[in-house]
Amino acid sequence: MDTTATVAAQPTISIDNLAPDTGKPLTKAQVTRFGLGFLLFGLTWMTAGAIGAGVLLPNRFTYLNIGKPETILSMMNSISIIFALIANVVFGALSDITRSRFGKRTPWIFCGGFVAAAAFYCTSIATSVAGIVVGWSFFQIGINIMIAPCIAILSDRVPSKIRGTMSAFYGAGSTVGGSIGTIAGSAFINNDRLGFILGVVLLCISGILTVFLFPKELPSTTADTQHISVKEIVMQFRPPTKGARDFYLALVGRMLLMVGYYMIMGYQLYVAMNYIGLESTDAAALVSQMSLISTVIVLPISLLAGPISDKMGKRKPPVVIASIILCIGLAIPFASPTKMGMLVFAGVASLGYGVYTAVDQALNVDVLPNAEEAGKDLGILNLANTLGQILAPLCTSTIVIATNSYKLAFPAAIIAVLLGAVSIIFIKKVK
Structure with missing residues (x-):
């Protein structure tokens, strides 16, 4: 039997079509699951954020009588954005070195939604400027606990051949989520408690839904990566x-x-x-x-x-x-x-x-x-x-x-x- 002819007849699969983590092509079902996961992730967290920061929180500031609404909103955004800047890099780096049987990105995506939801709720009931700023700063931390590792999945698990498509799903979800959040927030302007509850629910399910939709991540507890020194952890944060x-x-x-x-x-x-x-x-x-x-x-x-x-x-x-x-x-x-x-x-x-x-x-x-x-x-x-x-x-x-x-x-x-x-x-x- 001519084995040379048999090998030559086998189709060559471009590396662009291979998933980086498995070295294998994704099935149509896996591609669909990644697409839906990225779409709904962007849609859920952005809708919740827009409901709060875009409509209901600014409206709430007008009747709290704790200061000029524009000043409170500006202070909330200016200070919390610093936490967003830091959290995105920190939790992205931490997810790079996370070792667990659930993978290195999945635990962070799953937990981040609950942190964001709790902070969102605390901000919605805060009656002081300090409480509002602290609450929204923790909201930014919770959001970025999810975002940083979720976006990294594009590099870890998605073949380069379809990264544009997956990026499009996430971009479309987050952009549309911002618009839907504005519209939804406006609908609850006279009953903001229900609007805030909707935001909390969306944040709670955002991480769960994303982890459920994405194909299961491979464990990151391989023998050669279990032990990481303090120096390696510190160096992980360098640009x-x-x-x-x-x-x-x-x-x-x-x-x-x-x-x-x-x-x-x-x-x-x-x-x-x-x-x-x-x-x-x-x-x-x-x-x-x-x-x-x-x-x-x-x-x-x-x-x-x-x-x-x-x-x-x-x-x-x-x-x-x-x-x-x-x-x-x-x-x-x-x-x-x-x-x-x-x-x-x-x-x-x-x-x-x-x-x-x-x-x-x-x-x-x-x-x-x-x-x-x-x-x-x-x-x-x-x-x-x-x-x-x-x-x-x-x-x-x-x-x-x-x-x-x-x-x-x-x-x-x-x-x-x-x-x-x-x-x-x-x-x-x-x-």
């Missing part, structure tokens, strides 16, 4: 330095894109009132309409753009296209400061943002210097989102204070987005 050029270009690019997007999206209500000239009730209605438009557009476009990116085997072209579309969207209200201009902006910007989020996490995984430290390094890359949302209001408020108008915020946002795209283009490791 990457060797071969990290593309890593930092991706971080800067992502941060600038987030700055440009949130310079306007983070000020929608004030833009509607002070730039478009609407009364508060009409402005709130406009923001709700914009959220609905975003929900309708982002989900299908993200789920379409991700597989296309995988099919092309490229990440940079979708980012460039997304940036151009986003810039066009930002230019519309600048040229036409009207209600219709803002609605069109919401549609076009959501189209661009949807394309970007479809490949965002996949691009991040592709530039990792060391796959063994994926949790920590992806945690650092995810700082770009948080830093972008911190810098965006600083940029917008500086422009408004200097010019007494929101008009120049739009071209400034366009410049930030374009600079972010240029940074991504200079990445060499990714096509």
Whole structure:
């Protein structure tokens, strides 16, 4: 028998199609489970967060009589975001070195939802500024206990051939979750207790649901990795330095894109009132309409753009296209400061943002210097989102204070987005 001919006849499986943890291709059922897991994970935690921070907590601050509502909200977000920055890196790094029969990511994802839910509830009943800030800071810790290891699964367990698709599921879920949370929070504005309970339930099930949907993770208790020294644990938290050029270009690019997007999206209500000239009730209605438009557009476009990116085997072209579309969207209200201009902006910007989020996490995984430290390094890359949302209001408020108008915020946002795209283009490791 000619064994040479038999071996030659066997099909060759590309390494791009193999799961990094098992070295085998995923079945269709496993791909489906990963997709649903990422989608529902982003949807549940983001919906809960938007219900709280987006609507019900700001409304609660108006009748607590413990200070100016805007000041309380700003303090809550400014301080808690620091905990989010630290927690994302810390728990990503800890999950990298976790050894258990359930795997290294699963225990953190499972437990994080309960921490976030408890903190969310405590924030909802707090009656002092200190209690609110502490509660929401622990909420950020709980959320990032889940997020950091969950995103690292893209590197650990998902074949590179479908990372764009899985990134799209997560991006679509979190973006749509933000819009749904805003709408749901508004529906409970006169009965916020039920709204807060809904948020608690969503957070409790977020980790459980994700772990249940994902295919079972392999145990991480192998003989050669059971003993880790204190020095190794400390070194685990260091930023990457060797071969990290593309890593930092991706971080800067992502941060600038987030700055440009949130310079306007983070000020929608004030833009509607002070730039478009609407009364508060009409402005709130406009923001709700914009959220609905975003929900309708982002989900299908993200789920379409991700597989296309995988099919092309490229990440940079979708980012460039997304940036151009986003810039066009930002230019519309600048040229036409009207209600219709803002609605069109919401549609076009959501189209661009949807394309970007479809490949965002996949691009991040592709530039990792060391796959063994994926949790920590992806945690650092995810700082770009948080830093972008911190810098965006600083940029917008500086422009408004200097010019007494929101008009120049739009071209400034366009410049930030374009600079972010240029940074991504200079990445060499990714096509």
